[in-house]
Amino acid sequence: WNEIIELFRAGMPVRKHRYRFKSYDRCFKASEAVDILHELLGSNQNFGPEVTRDQTVKLLKKFLKNHVIEDIKGRWGKEDFQDDGHLYRFPPSSPLKSYPKKPSCGKEIIKFPDWNEPKAGTSQECIPVKSVSMNSEMWYKRHSIAIGEVPACKLVFCRELTQTNIEEIWKSMTLSQLQRVLGLDSLDEVLNARLVNSKHIFQNVYNVNKQGIVTLEDKSKELPHWILSAMKCLANWPSCSDLKQPTYAGFEKDVFKTIVDYFDQMKEPLLTFHFFDVFVSVLGLLQKHSKAVEALQICCLLLPPENRKRLQLLVRMMARISLNKDLPPLSESVRTRTLMVQAFSRCILCSNDEIDLDELLAAKLVSFLMDNYQEILSVPSALKSSIEDHVVHLQRVQIKCARDDTDATLPPPSFCHQISTDEFEYQRATGSQEPLAALLEEIIMNKEISVKDKKKKLKQFQKSYPEVYRVRFPTSGTEAVLFPEKTKLKPPILMSALKKPFQPFHRTRSFRM
DSSP states (O other), X not given: OHHHHHHHHHHOOOEEEEETTEEEEEEEEHHHHHHHHHHHHHHSTTTOTTOOHHHHHHHHHHHHHXXXXXXXXXXXXXXXXXXXXXXXXXXXXXXXXXXXXXXOOOOOOOOOOOTTOOOBSOOTTOOOOOOOOOOHHHHHHHHXXXXXXXXXXXXXXXXXXXXXXXHHHHHHHHHHHHHHHHTOSOSTTTOOGGGOOHHHHHHHHHXXXXXXXXXXXXXXXXXXXXXXXXXXHHHTTTOOTTSOOOOOTTHHHHHHHHHHHHHHTOSSOTTOSTTHHHHHHGGGGTTSHHHHHHHHHHHHHTSOHHHHHHHHHHHHHHHHXXXXXXXXOSOSSSOHHHHHHHHHHHHHSOOTTOOTTHHHHHHHHHHHHHHTHHHHTSOOHHHHHHHHHHHHHHHSOEEEETTOSSOTTSOOOOOOOOOOHHHHHHHHHHHHSXXXXXXXXXXXXXXXXXXXXXXXXXXXXXXXOHHHHHHHOOSHHHHHHHSOOOOOOOOOOOHHHHOOOOOOOOOOOOOOO
16 A cells, blocks of 8 residues: 555656646646556556556545545545546645554464465475385285295386376376265266366375465466455454555455455356366265365365465455454445355356356355365375375385286275166266255255245256256145145125116107007
């Protein structure tokens, strides 16, 4: 704030202008101020060329409101600045804000990654290899048989693994573990394995800093510095002494709106459209806390590194804001935690089909993600150890005995067997539709929504997932039980309404020919 004000005052040329037959000294036009400030922001390392002209106008509105500038008649305090030919000037008093002092408290402050911080962790060129020493007794236990002599054995030298080989091993074993955690016979119904990039998994595991945040090789995919500064400001409020934020009322709401606007303009959610189904399938495991955490840990490893990093920073900020009692309320009508879920759910999870039910699914998943973000957004240690051990096994010298097709140190491989079409359809229905059935039951049992809204949501669910809906409501009668019709009493018929007014008899003459 102070830095930009000083740069603006130093770089903004002032001169004499005529306005309505009067001359005014040391002033400037509004459009000229937008030009100069936009250029200053674009060349400043804290903002960069991503700053738009519209954002520059919004900043000048804040300048006018906080008396950084005033119009030629000395008026200020309102945000009515426009990109036009009106004249403004600098006030004689200093508009610089005093820096807030850091309170003396021992609270833990979230540390965001530094752009100049060197990469930590293991590089992509090698994986740590455990040294294995084998004496004669160990060799005998592994390769001897209960009865008879030890058959003839030979050494099989290590197989050279390329970087691509190691990345494919990571992909294969990660997807296998995900399938076991979800309890599915196949991932085909919830995930297209061809869309999973093995390089992304490897980078998400090994290219991290000390805080576990992903470090990106392509710096152009990093968050803009001004967004990162805004997120640090709210996440560390009010302990962000390194930030030179102003103290005007409503400043924290403006910062929050800036963050929301940035994430709303993304073309694809952070969890991507491709992985929507696999993340939704985890909803059926939320009651089994450890299983749900493990499943989400693995699912988040599949994300592109830039998406995973943004998700880590965003969810950590959301959790910190929700628990921060020192931060002024960001909304007068909604609790802070609810506001976080409502503001960022769609930028984290939504489908490409724009279904209204996405909001319910996303809100449920994002709430669980906020409560357990430290575990979910960390690398699963058990999976990492097992894959590294397997890679080490493939790279070391092995002993093969006669009549052995496999290594005695590994369990025999299991092969798939063919199943019937009916069994496949049953497995697909029970495996992938359980979370949807649980969501349908939650809509039915929800007493907080009106009957009209409940009917609307059930109709949308029936249109989107007719098979699941048909299982819950096989006939129209079972659906009608959920909404019993109220008997309406008809008003009594008044007898007077049935009576016609008396009409006297009129005799008419008949004329005969």
